[in-house]
Amino acid sequence: MSGAIYVINPNSTERVTRELDAALAPLRMAGGPAIECVTMAKGPPGIQSQRDADGLVPDLLALAASLEDAASAFVVACFSDPGLHALREQSRRPVLGIAECGILTALTLGHRYGVIAMMRSSIARQLRYIGAMGAGERFVGNLPVELSIAEMADERVTLDRLVAVGRELREARQADVLVMGCAGMARFREPLERALGVPVVEPAQAAVAMAIGRVRLQWGRSLG
Template identity: 60%
Template structure:
């Protein structure tokens, strides 16, 4: 099977890309497509504003164009799904955004999903997107941990804040499934799920699982 799943982290943080690569490792198999995780060198260190989201679309489309010939699918590994529809328009391959896939996955695991955001400024973007997806009747709440992408490297602090926010989403807002609202949170999924006691969706894993399934069904095994 020669077609690859390209997971594009639209920021320039290699630490985030490495965490994503580790999170999706269980989805790799000897007879499956390669899952290739890469950073966008021209991207900001973290995507934390609408301006950041808008700024990465052009470079990401260029990078995807370079990879088109060997791609079986693309995954945009940012919870704002920057350039999702533009890349779907550009590419002949399937394109998966982690926010869309994470929410869709959550809807199969619970009745009301809660989202753990990084910063308060992320929430308006999320709400616009959930409204466009038509899922607000299944939405519990979206709460921030108050840490930027770079600050997620302080693992004890980040996990502690995520557990605190996750419990609030569950106990106060009635969420019975959580979605991690940043690709940089990937390494905390199992610990968060154990601490809060309800399913936790890591959205890059959700998107890559869908992408791998699509490639396996679309490209016969050699």
């Protein structure tokens, strides 16, 4: 099968790209499309504001354009889905965003979903996006762990914070499925799911799983 699924980390933190690459390992298979994770070197270290998300779009489009001929699909691996619609206009390939795919996947796993945000400053942006998607009816809220990308390198602190926030969404908000609201959380999905006893969606995995289906079935735009 020709062409790779390019998973673009729009921030410049290589550790996030490595974690994405590890999280996507179960989706690599014989006969399937290659899955390549790339870092956008010109991006901010972390995407924590609407300004960060909006400001990186020209560089994202330029990077995707340079990969177009080698790609079978693109995944924008930031929970803000920056540049998603612009890239869909630019590219002939399927383009998926991890927030959109993560939320849509959650709706298949439970009735009420909550989002674990990275920072409090992310919440308004996520609320706008969920509203724009029309996915608010079964949404019970988003709560932050209040850790930066750099602070999430401490695995014990990060997992403890994720469990505390996830427990509040489950018990106080009655969420029966959770979505991780940051690509940098990938390595915590399985321990978090075990700790809370509810499905936890890692959105990059959700997006790449959808991308594989789009590529294999050739749904959407021409892959030629």
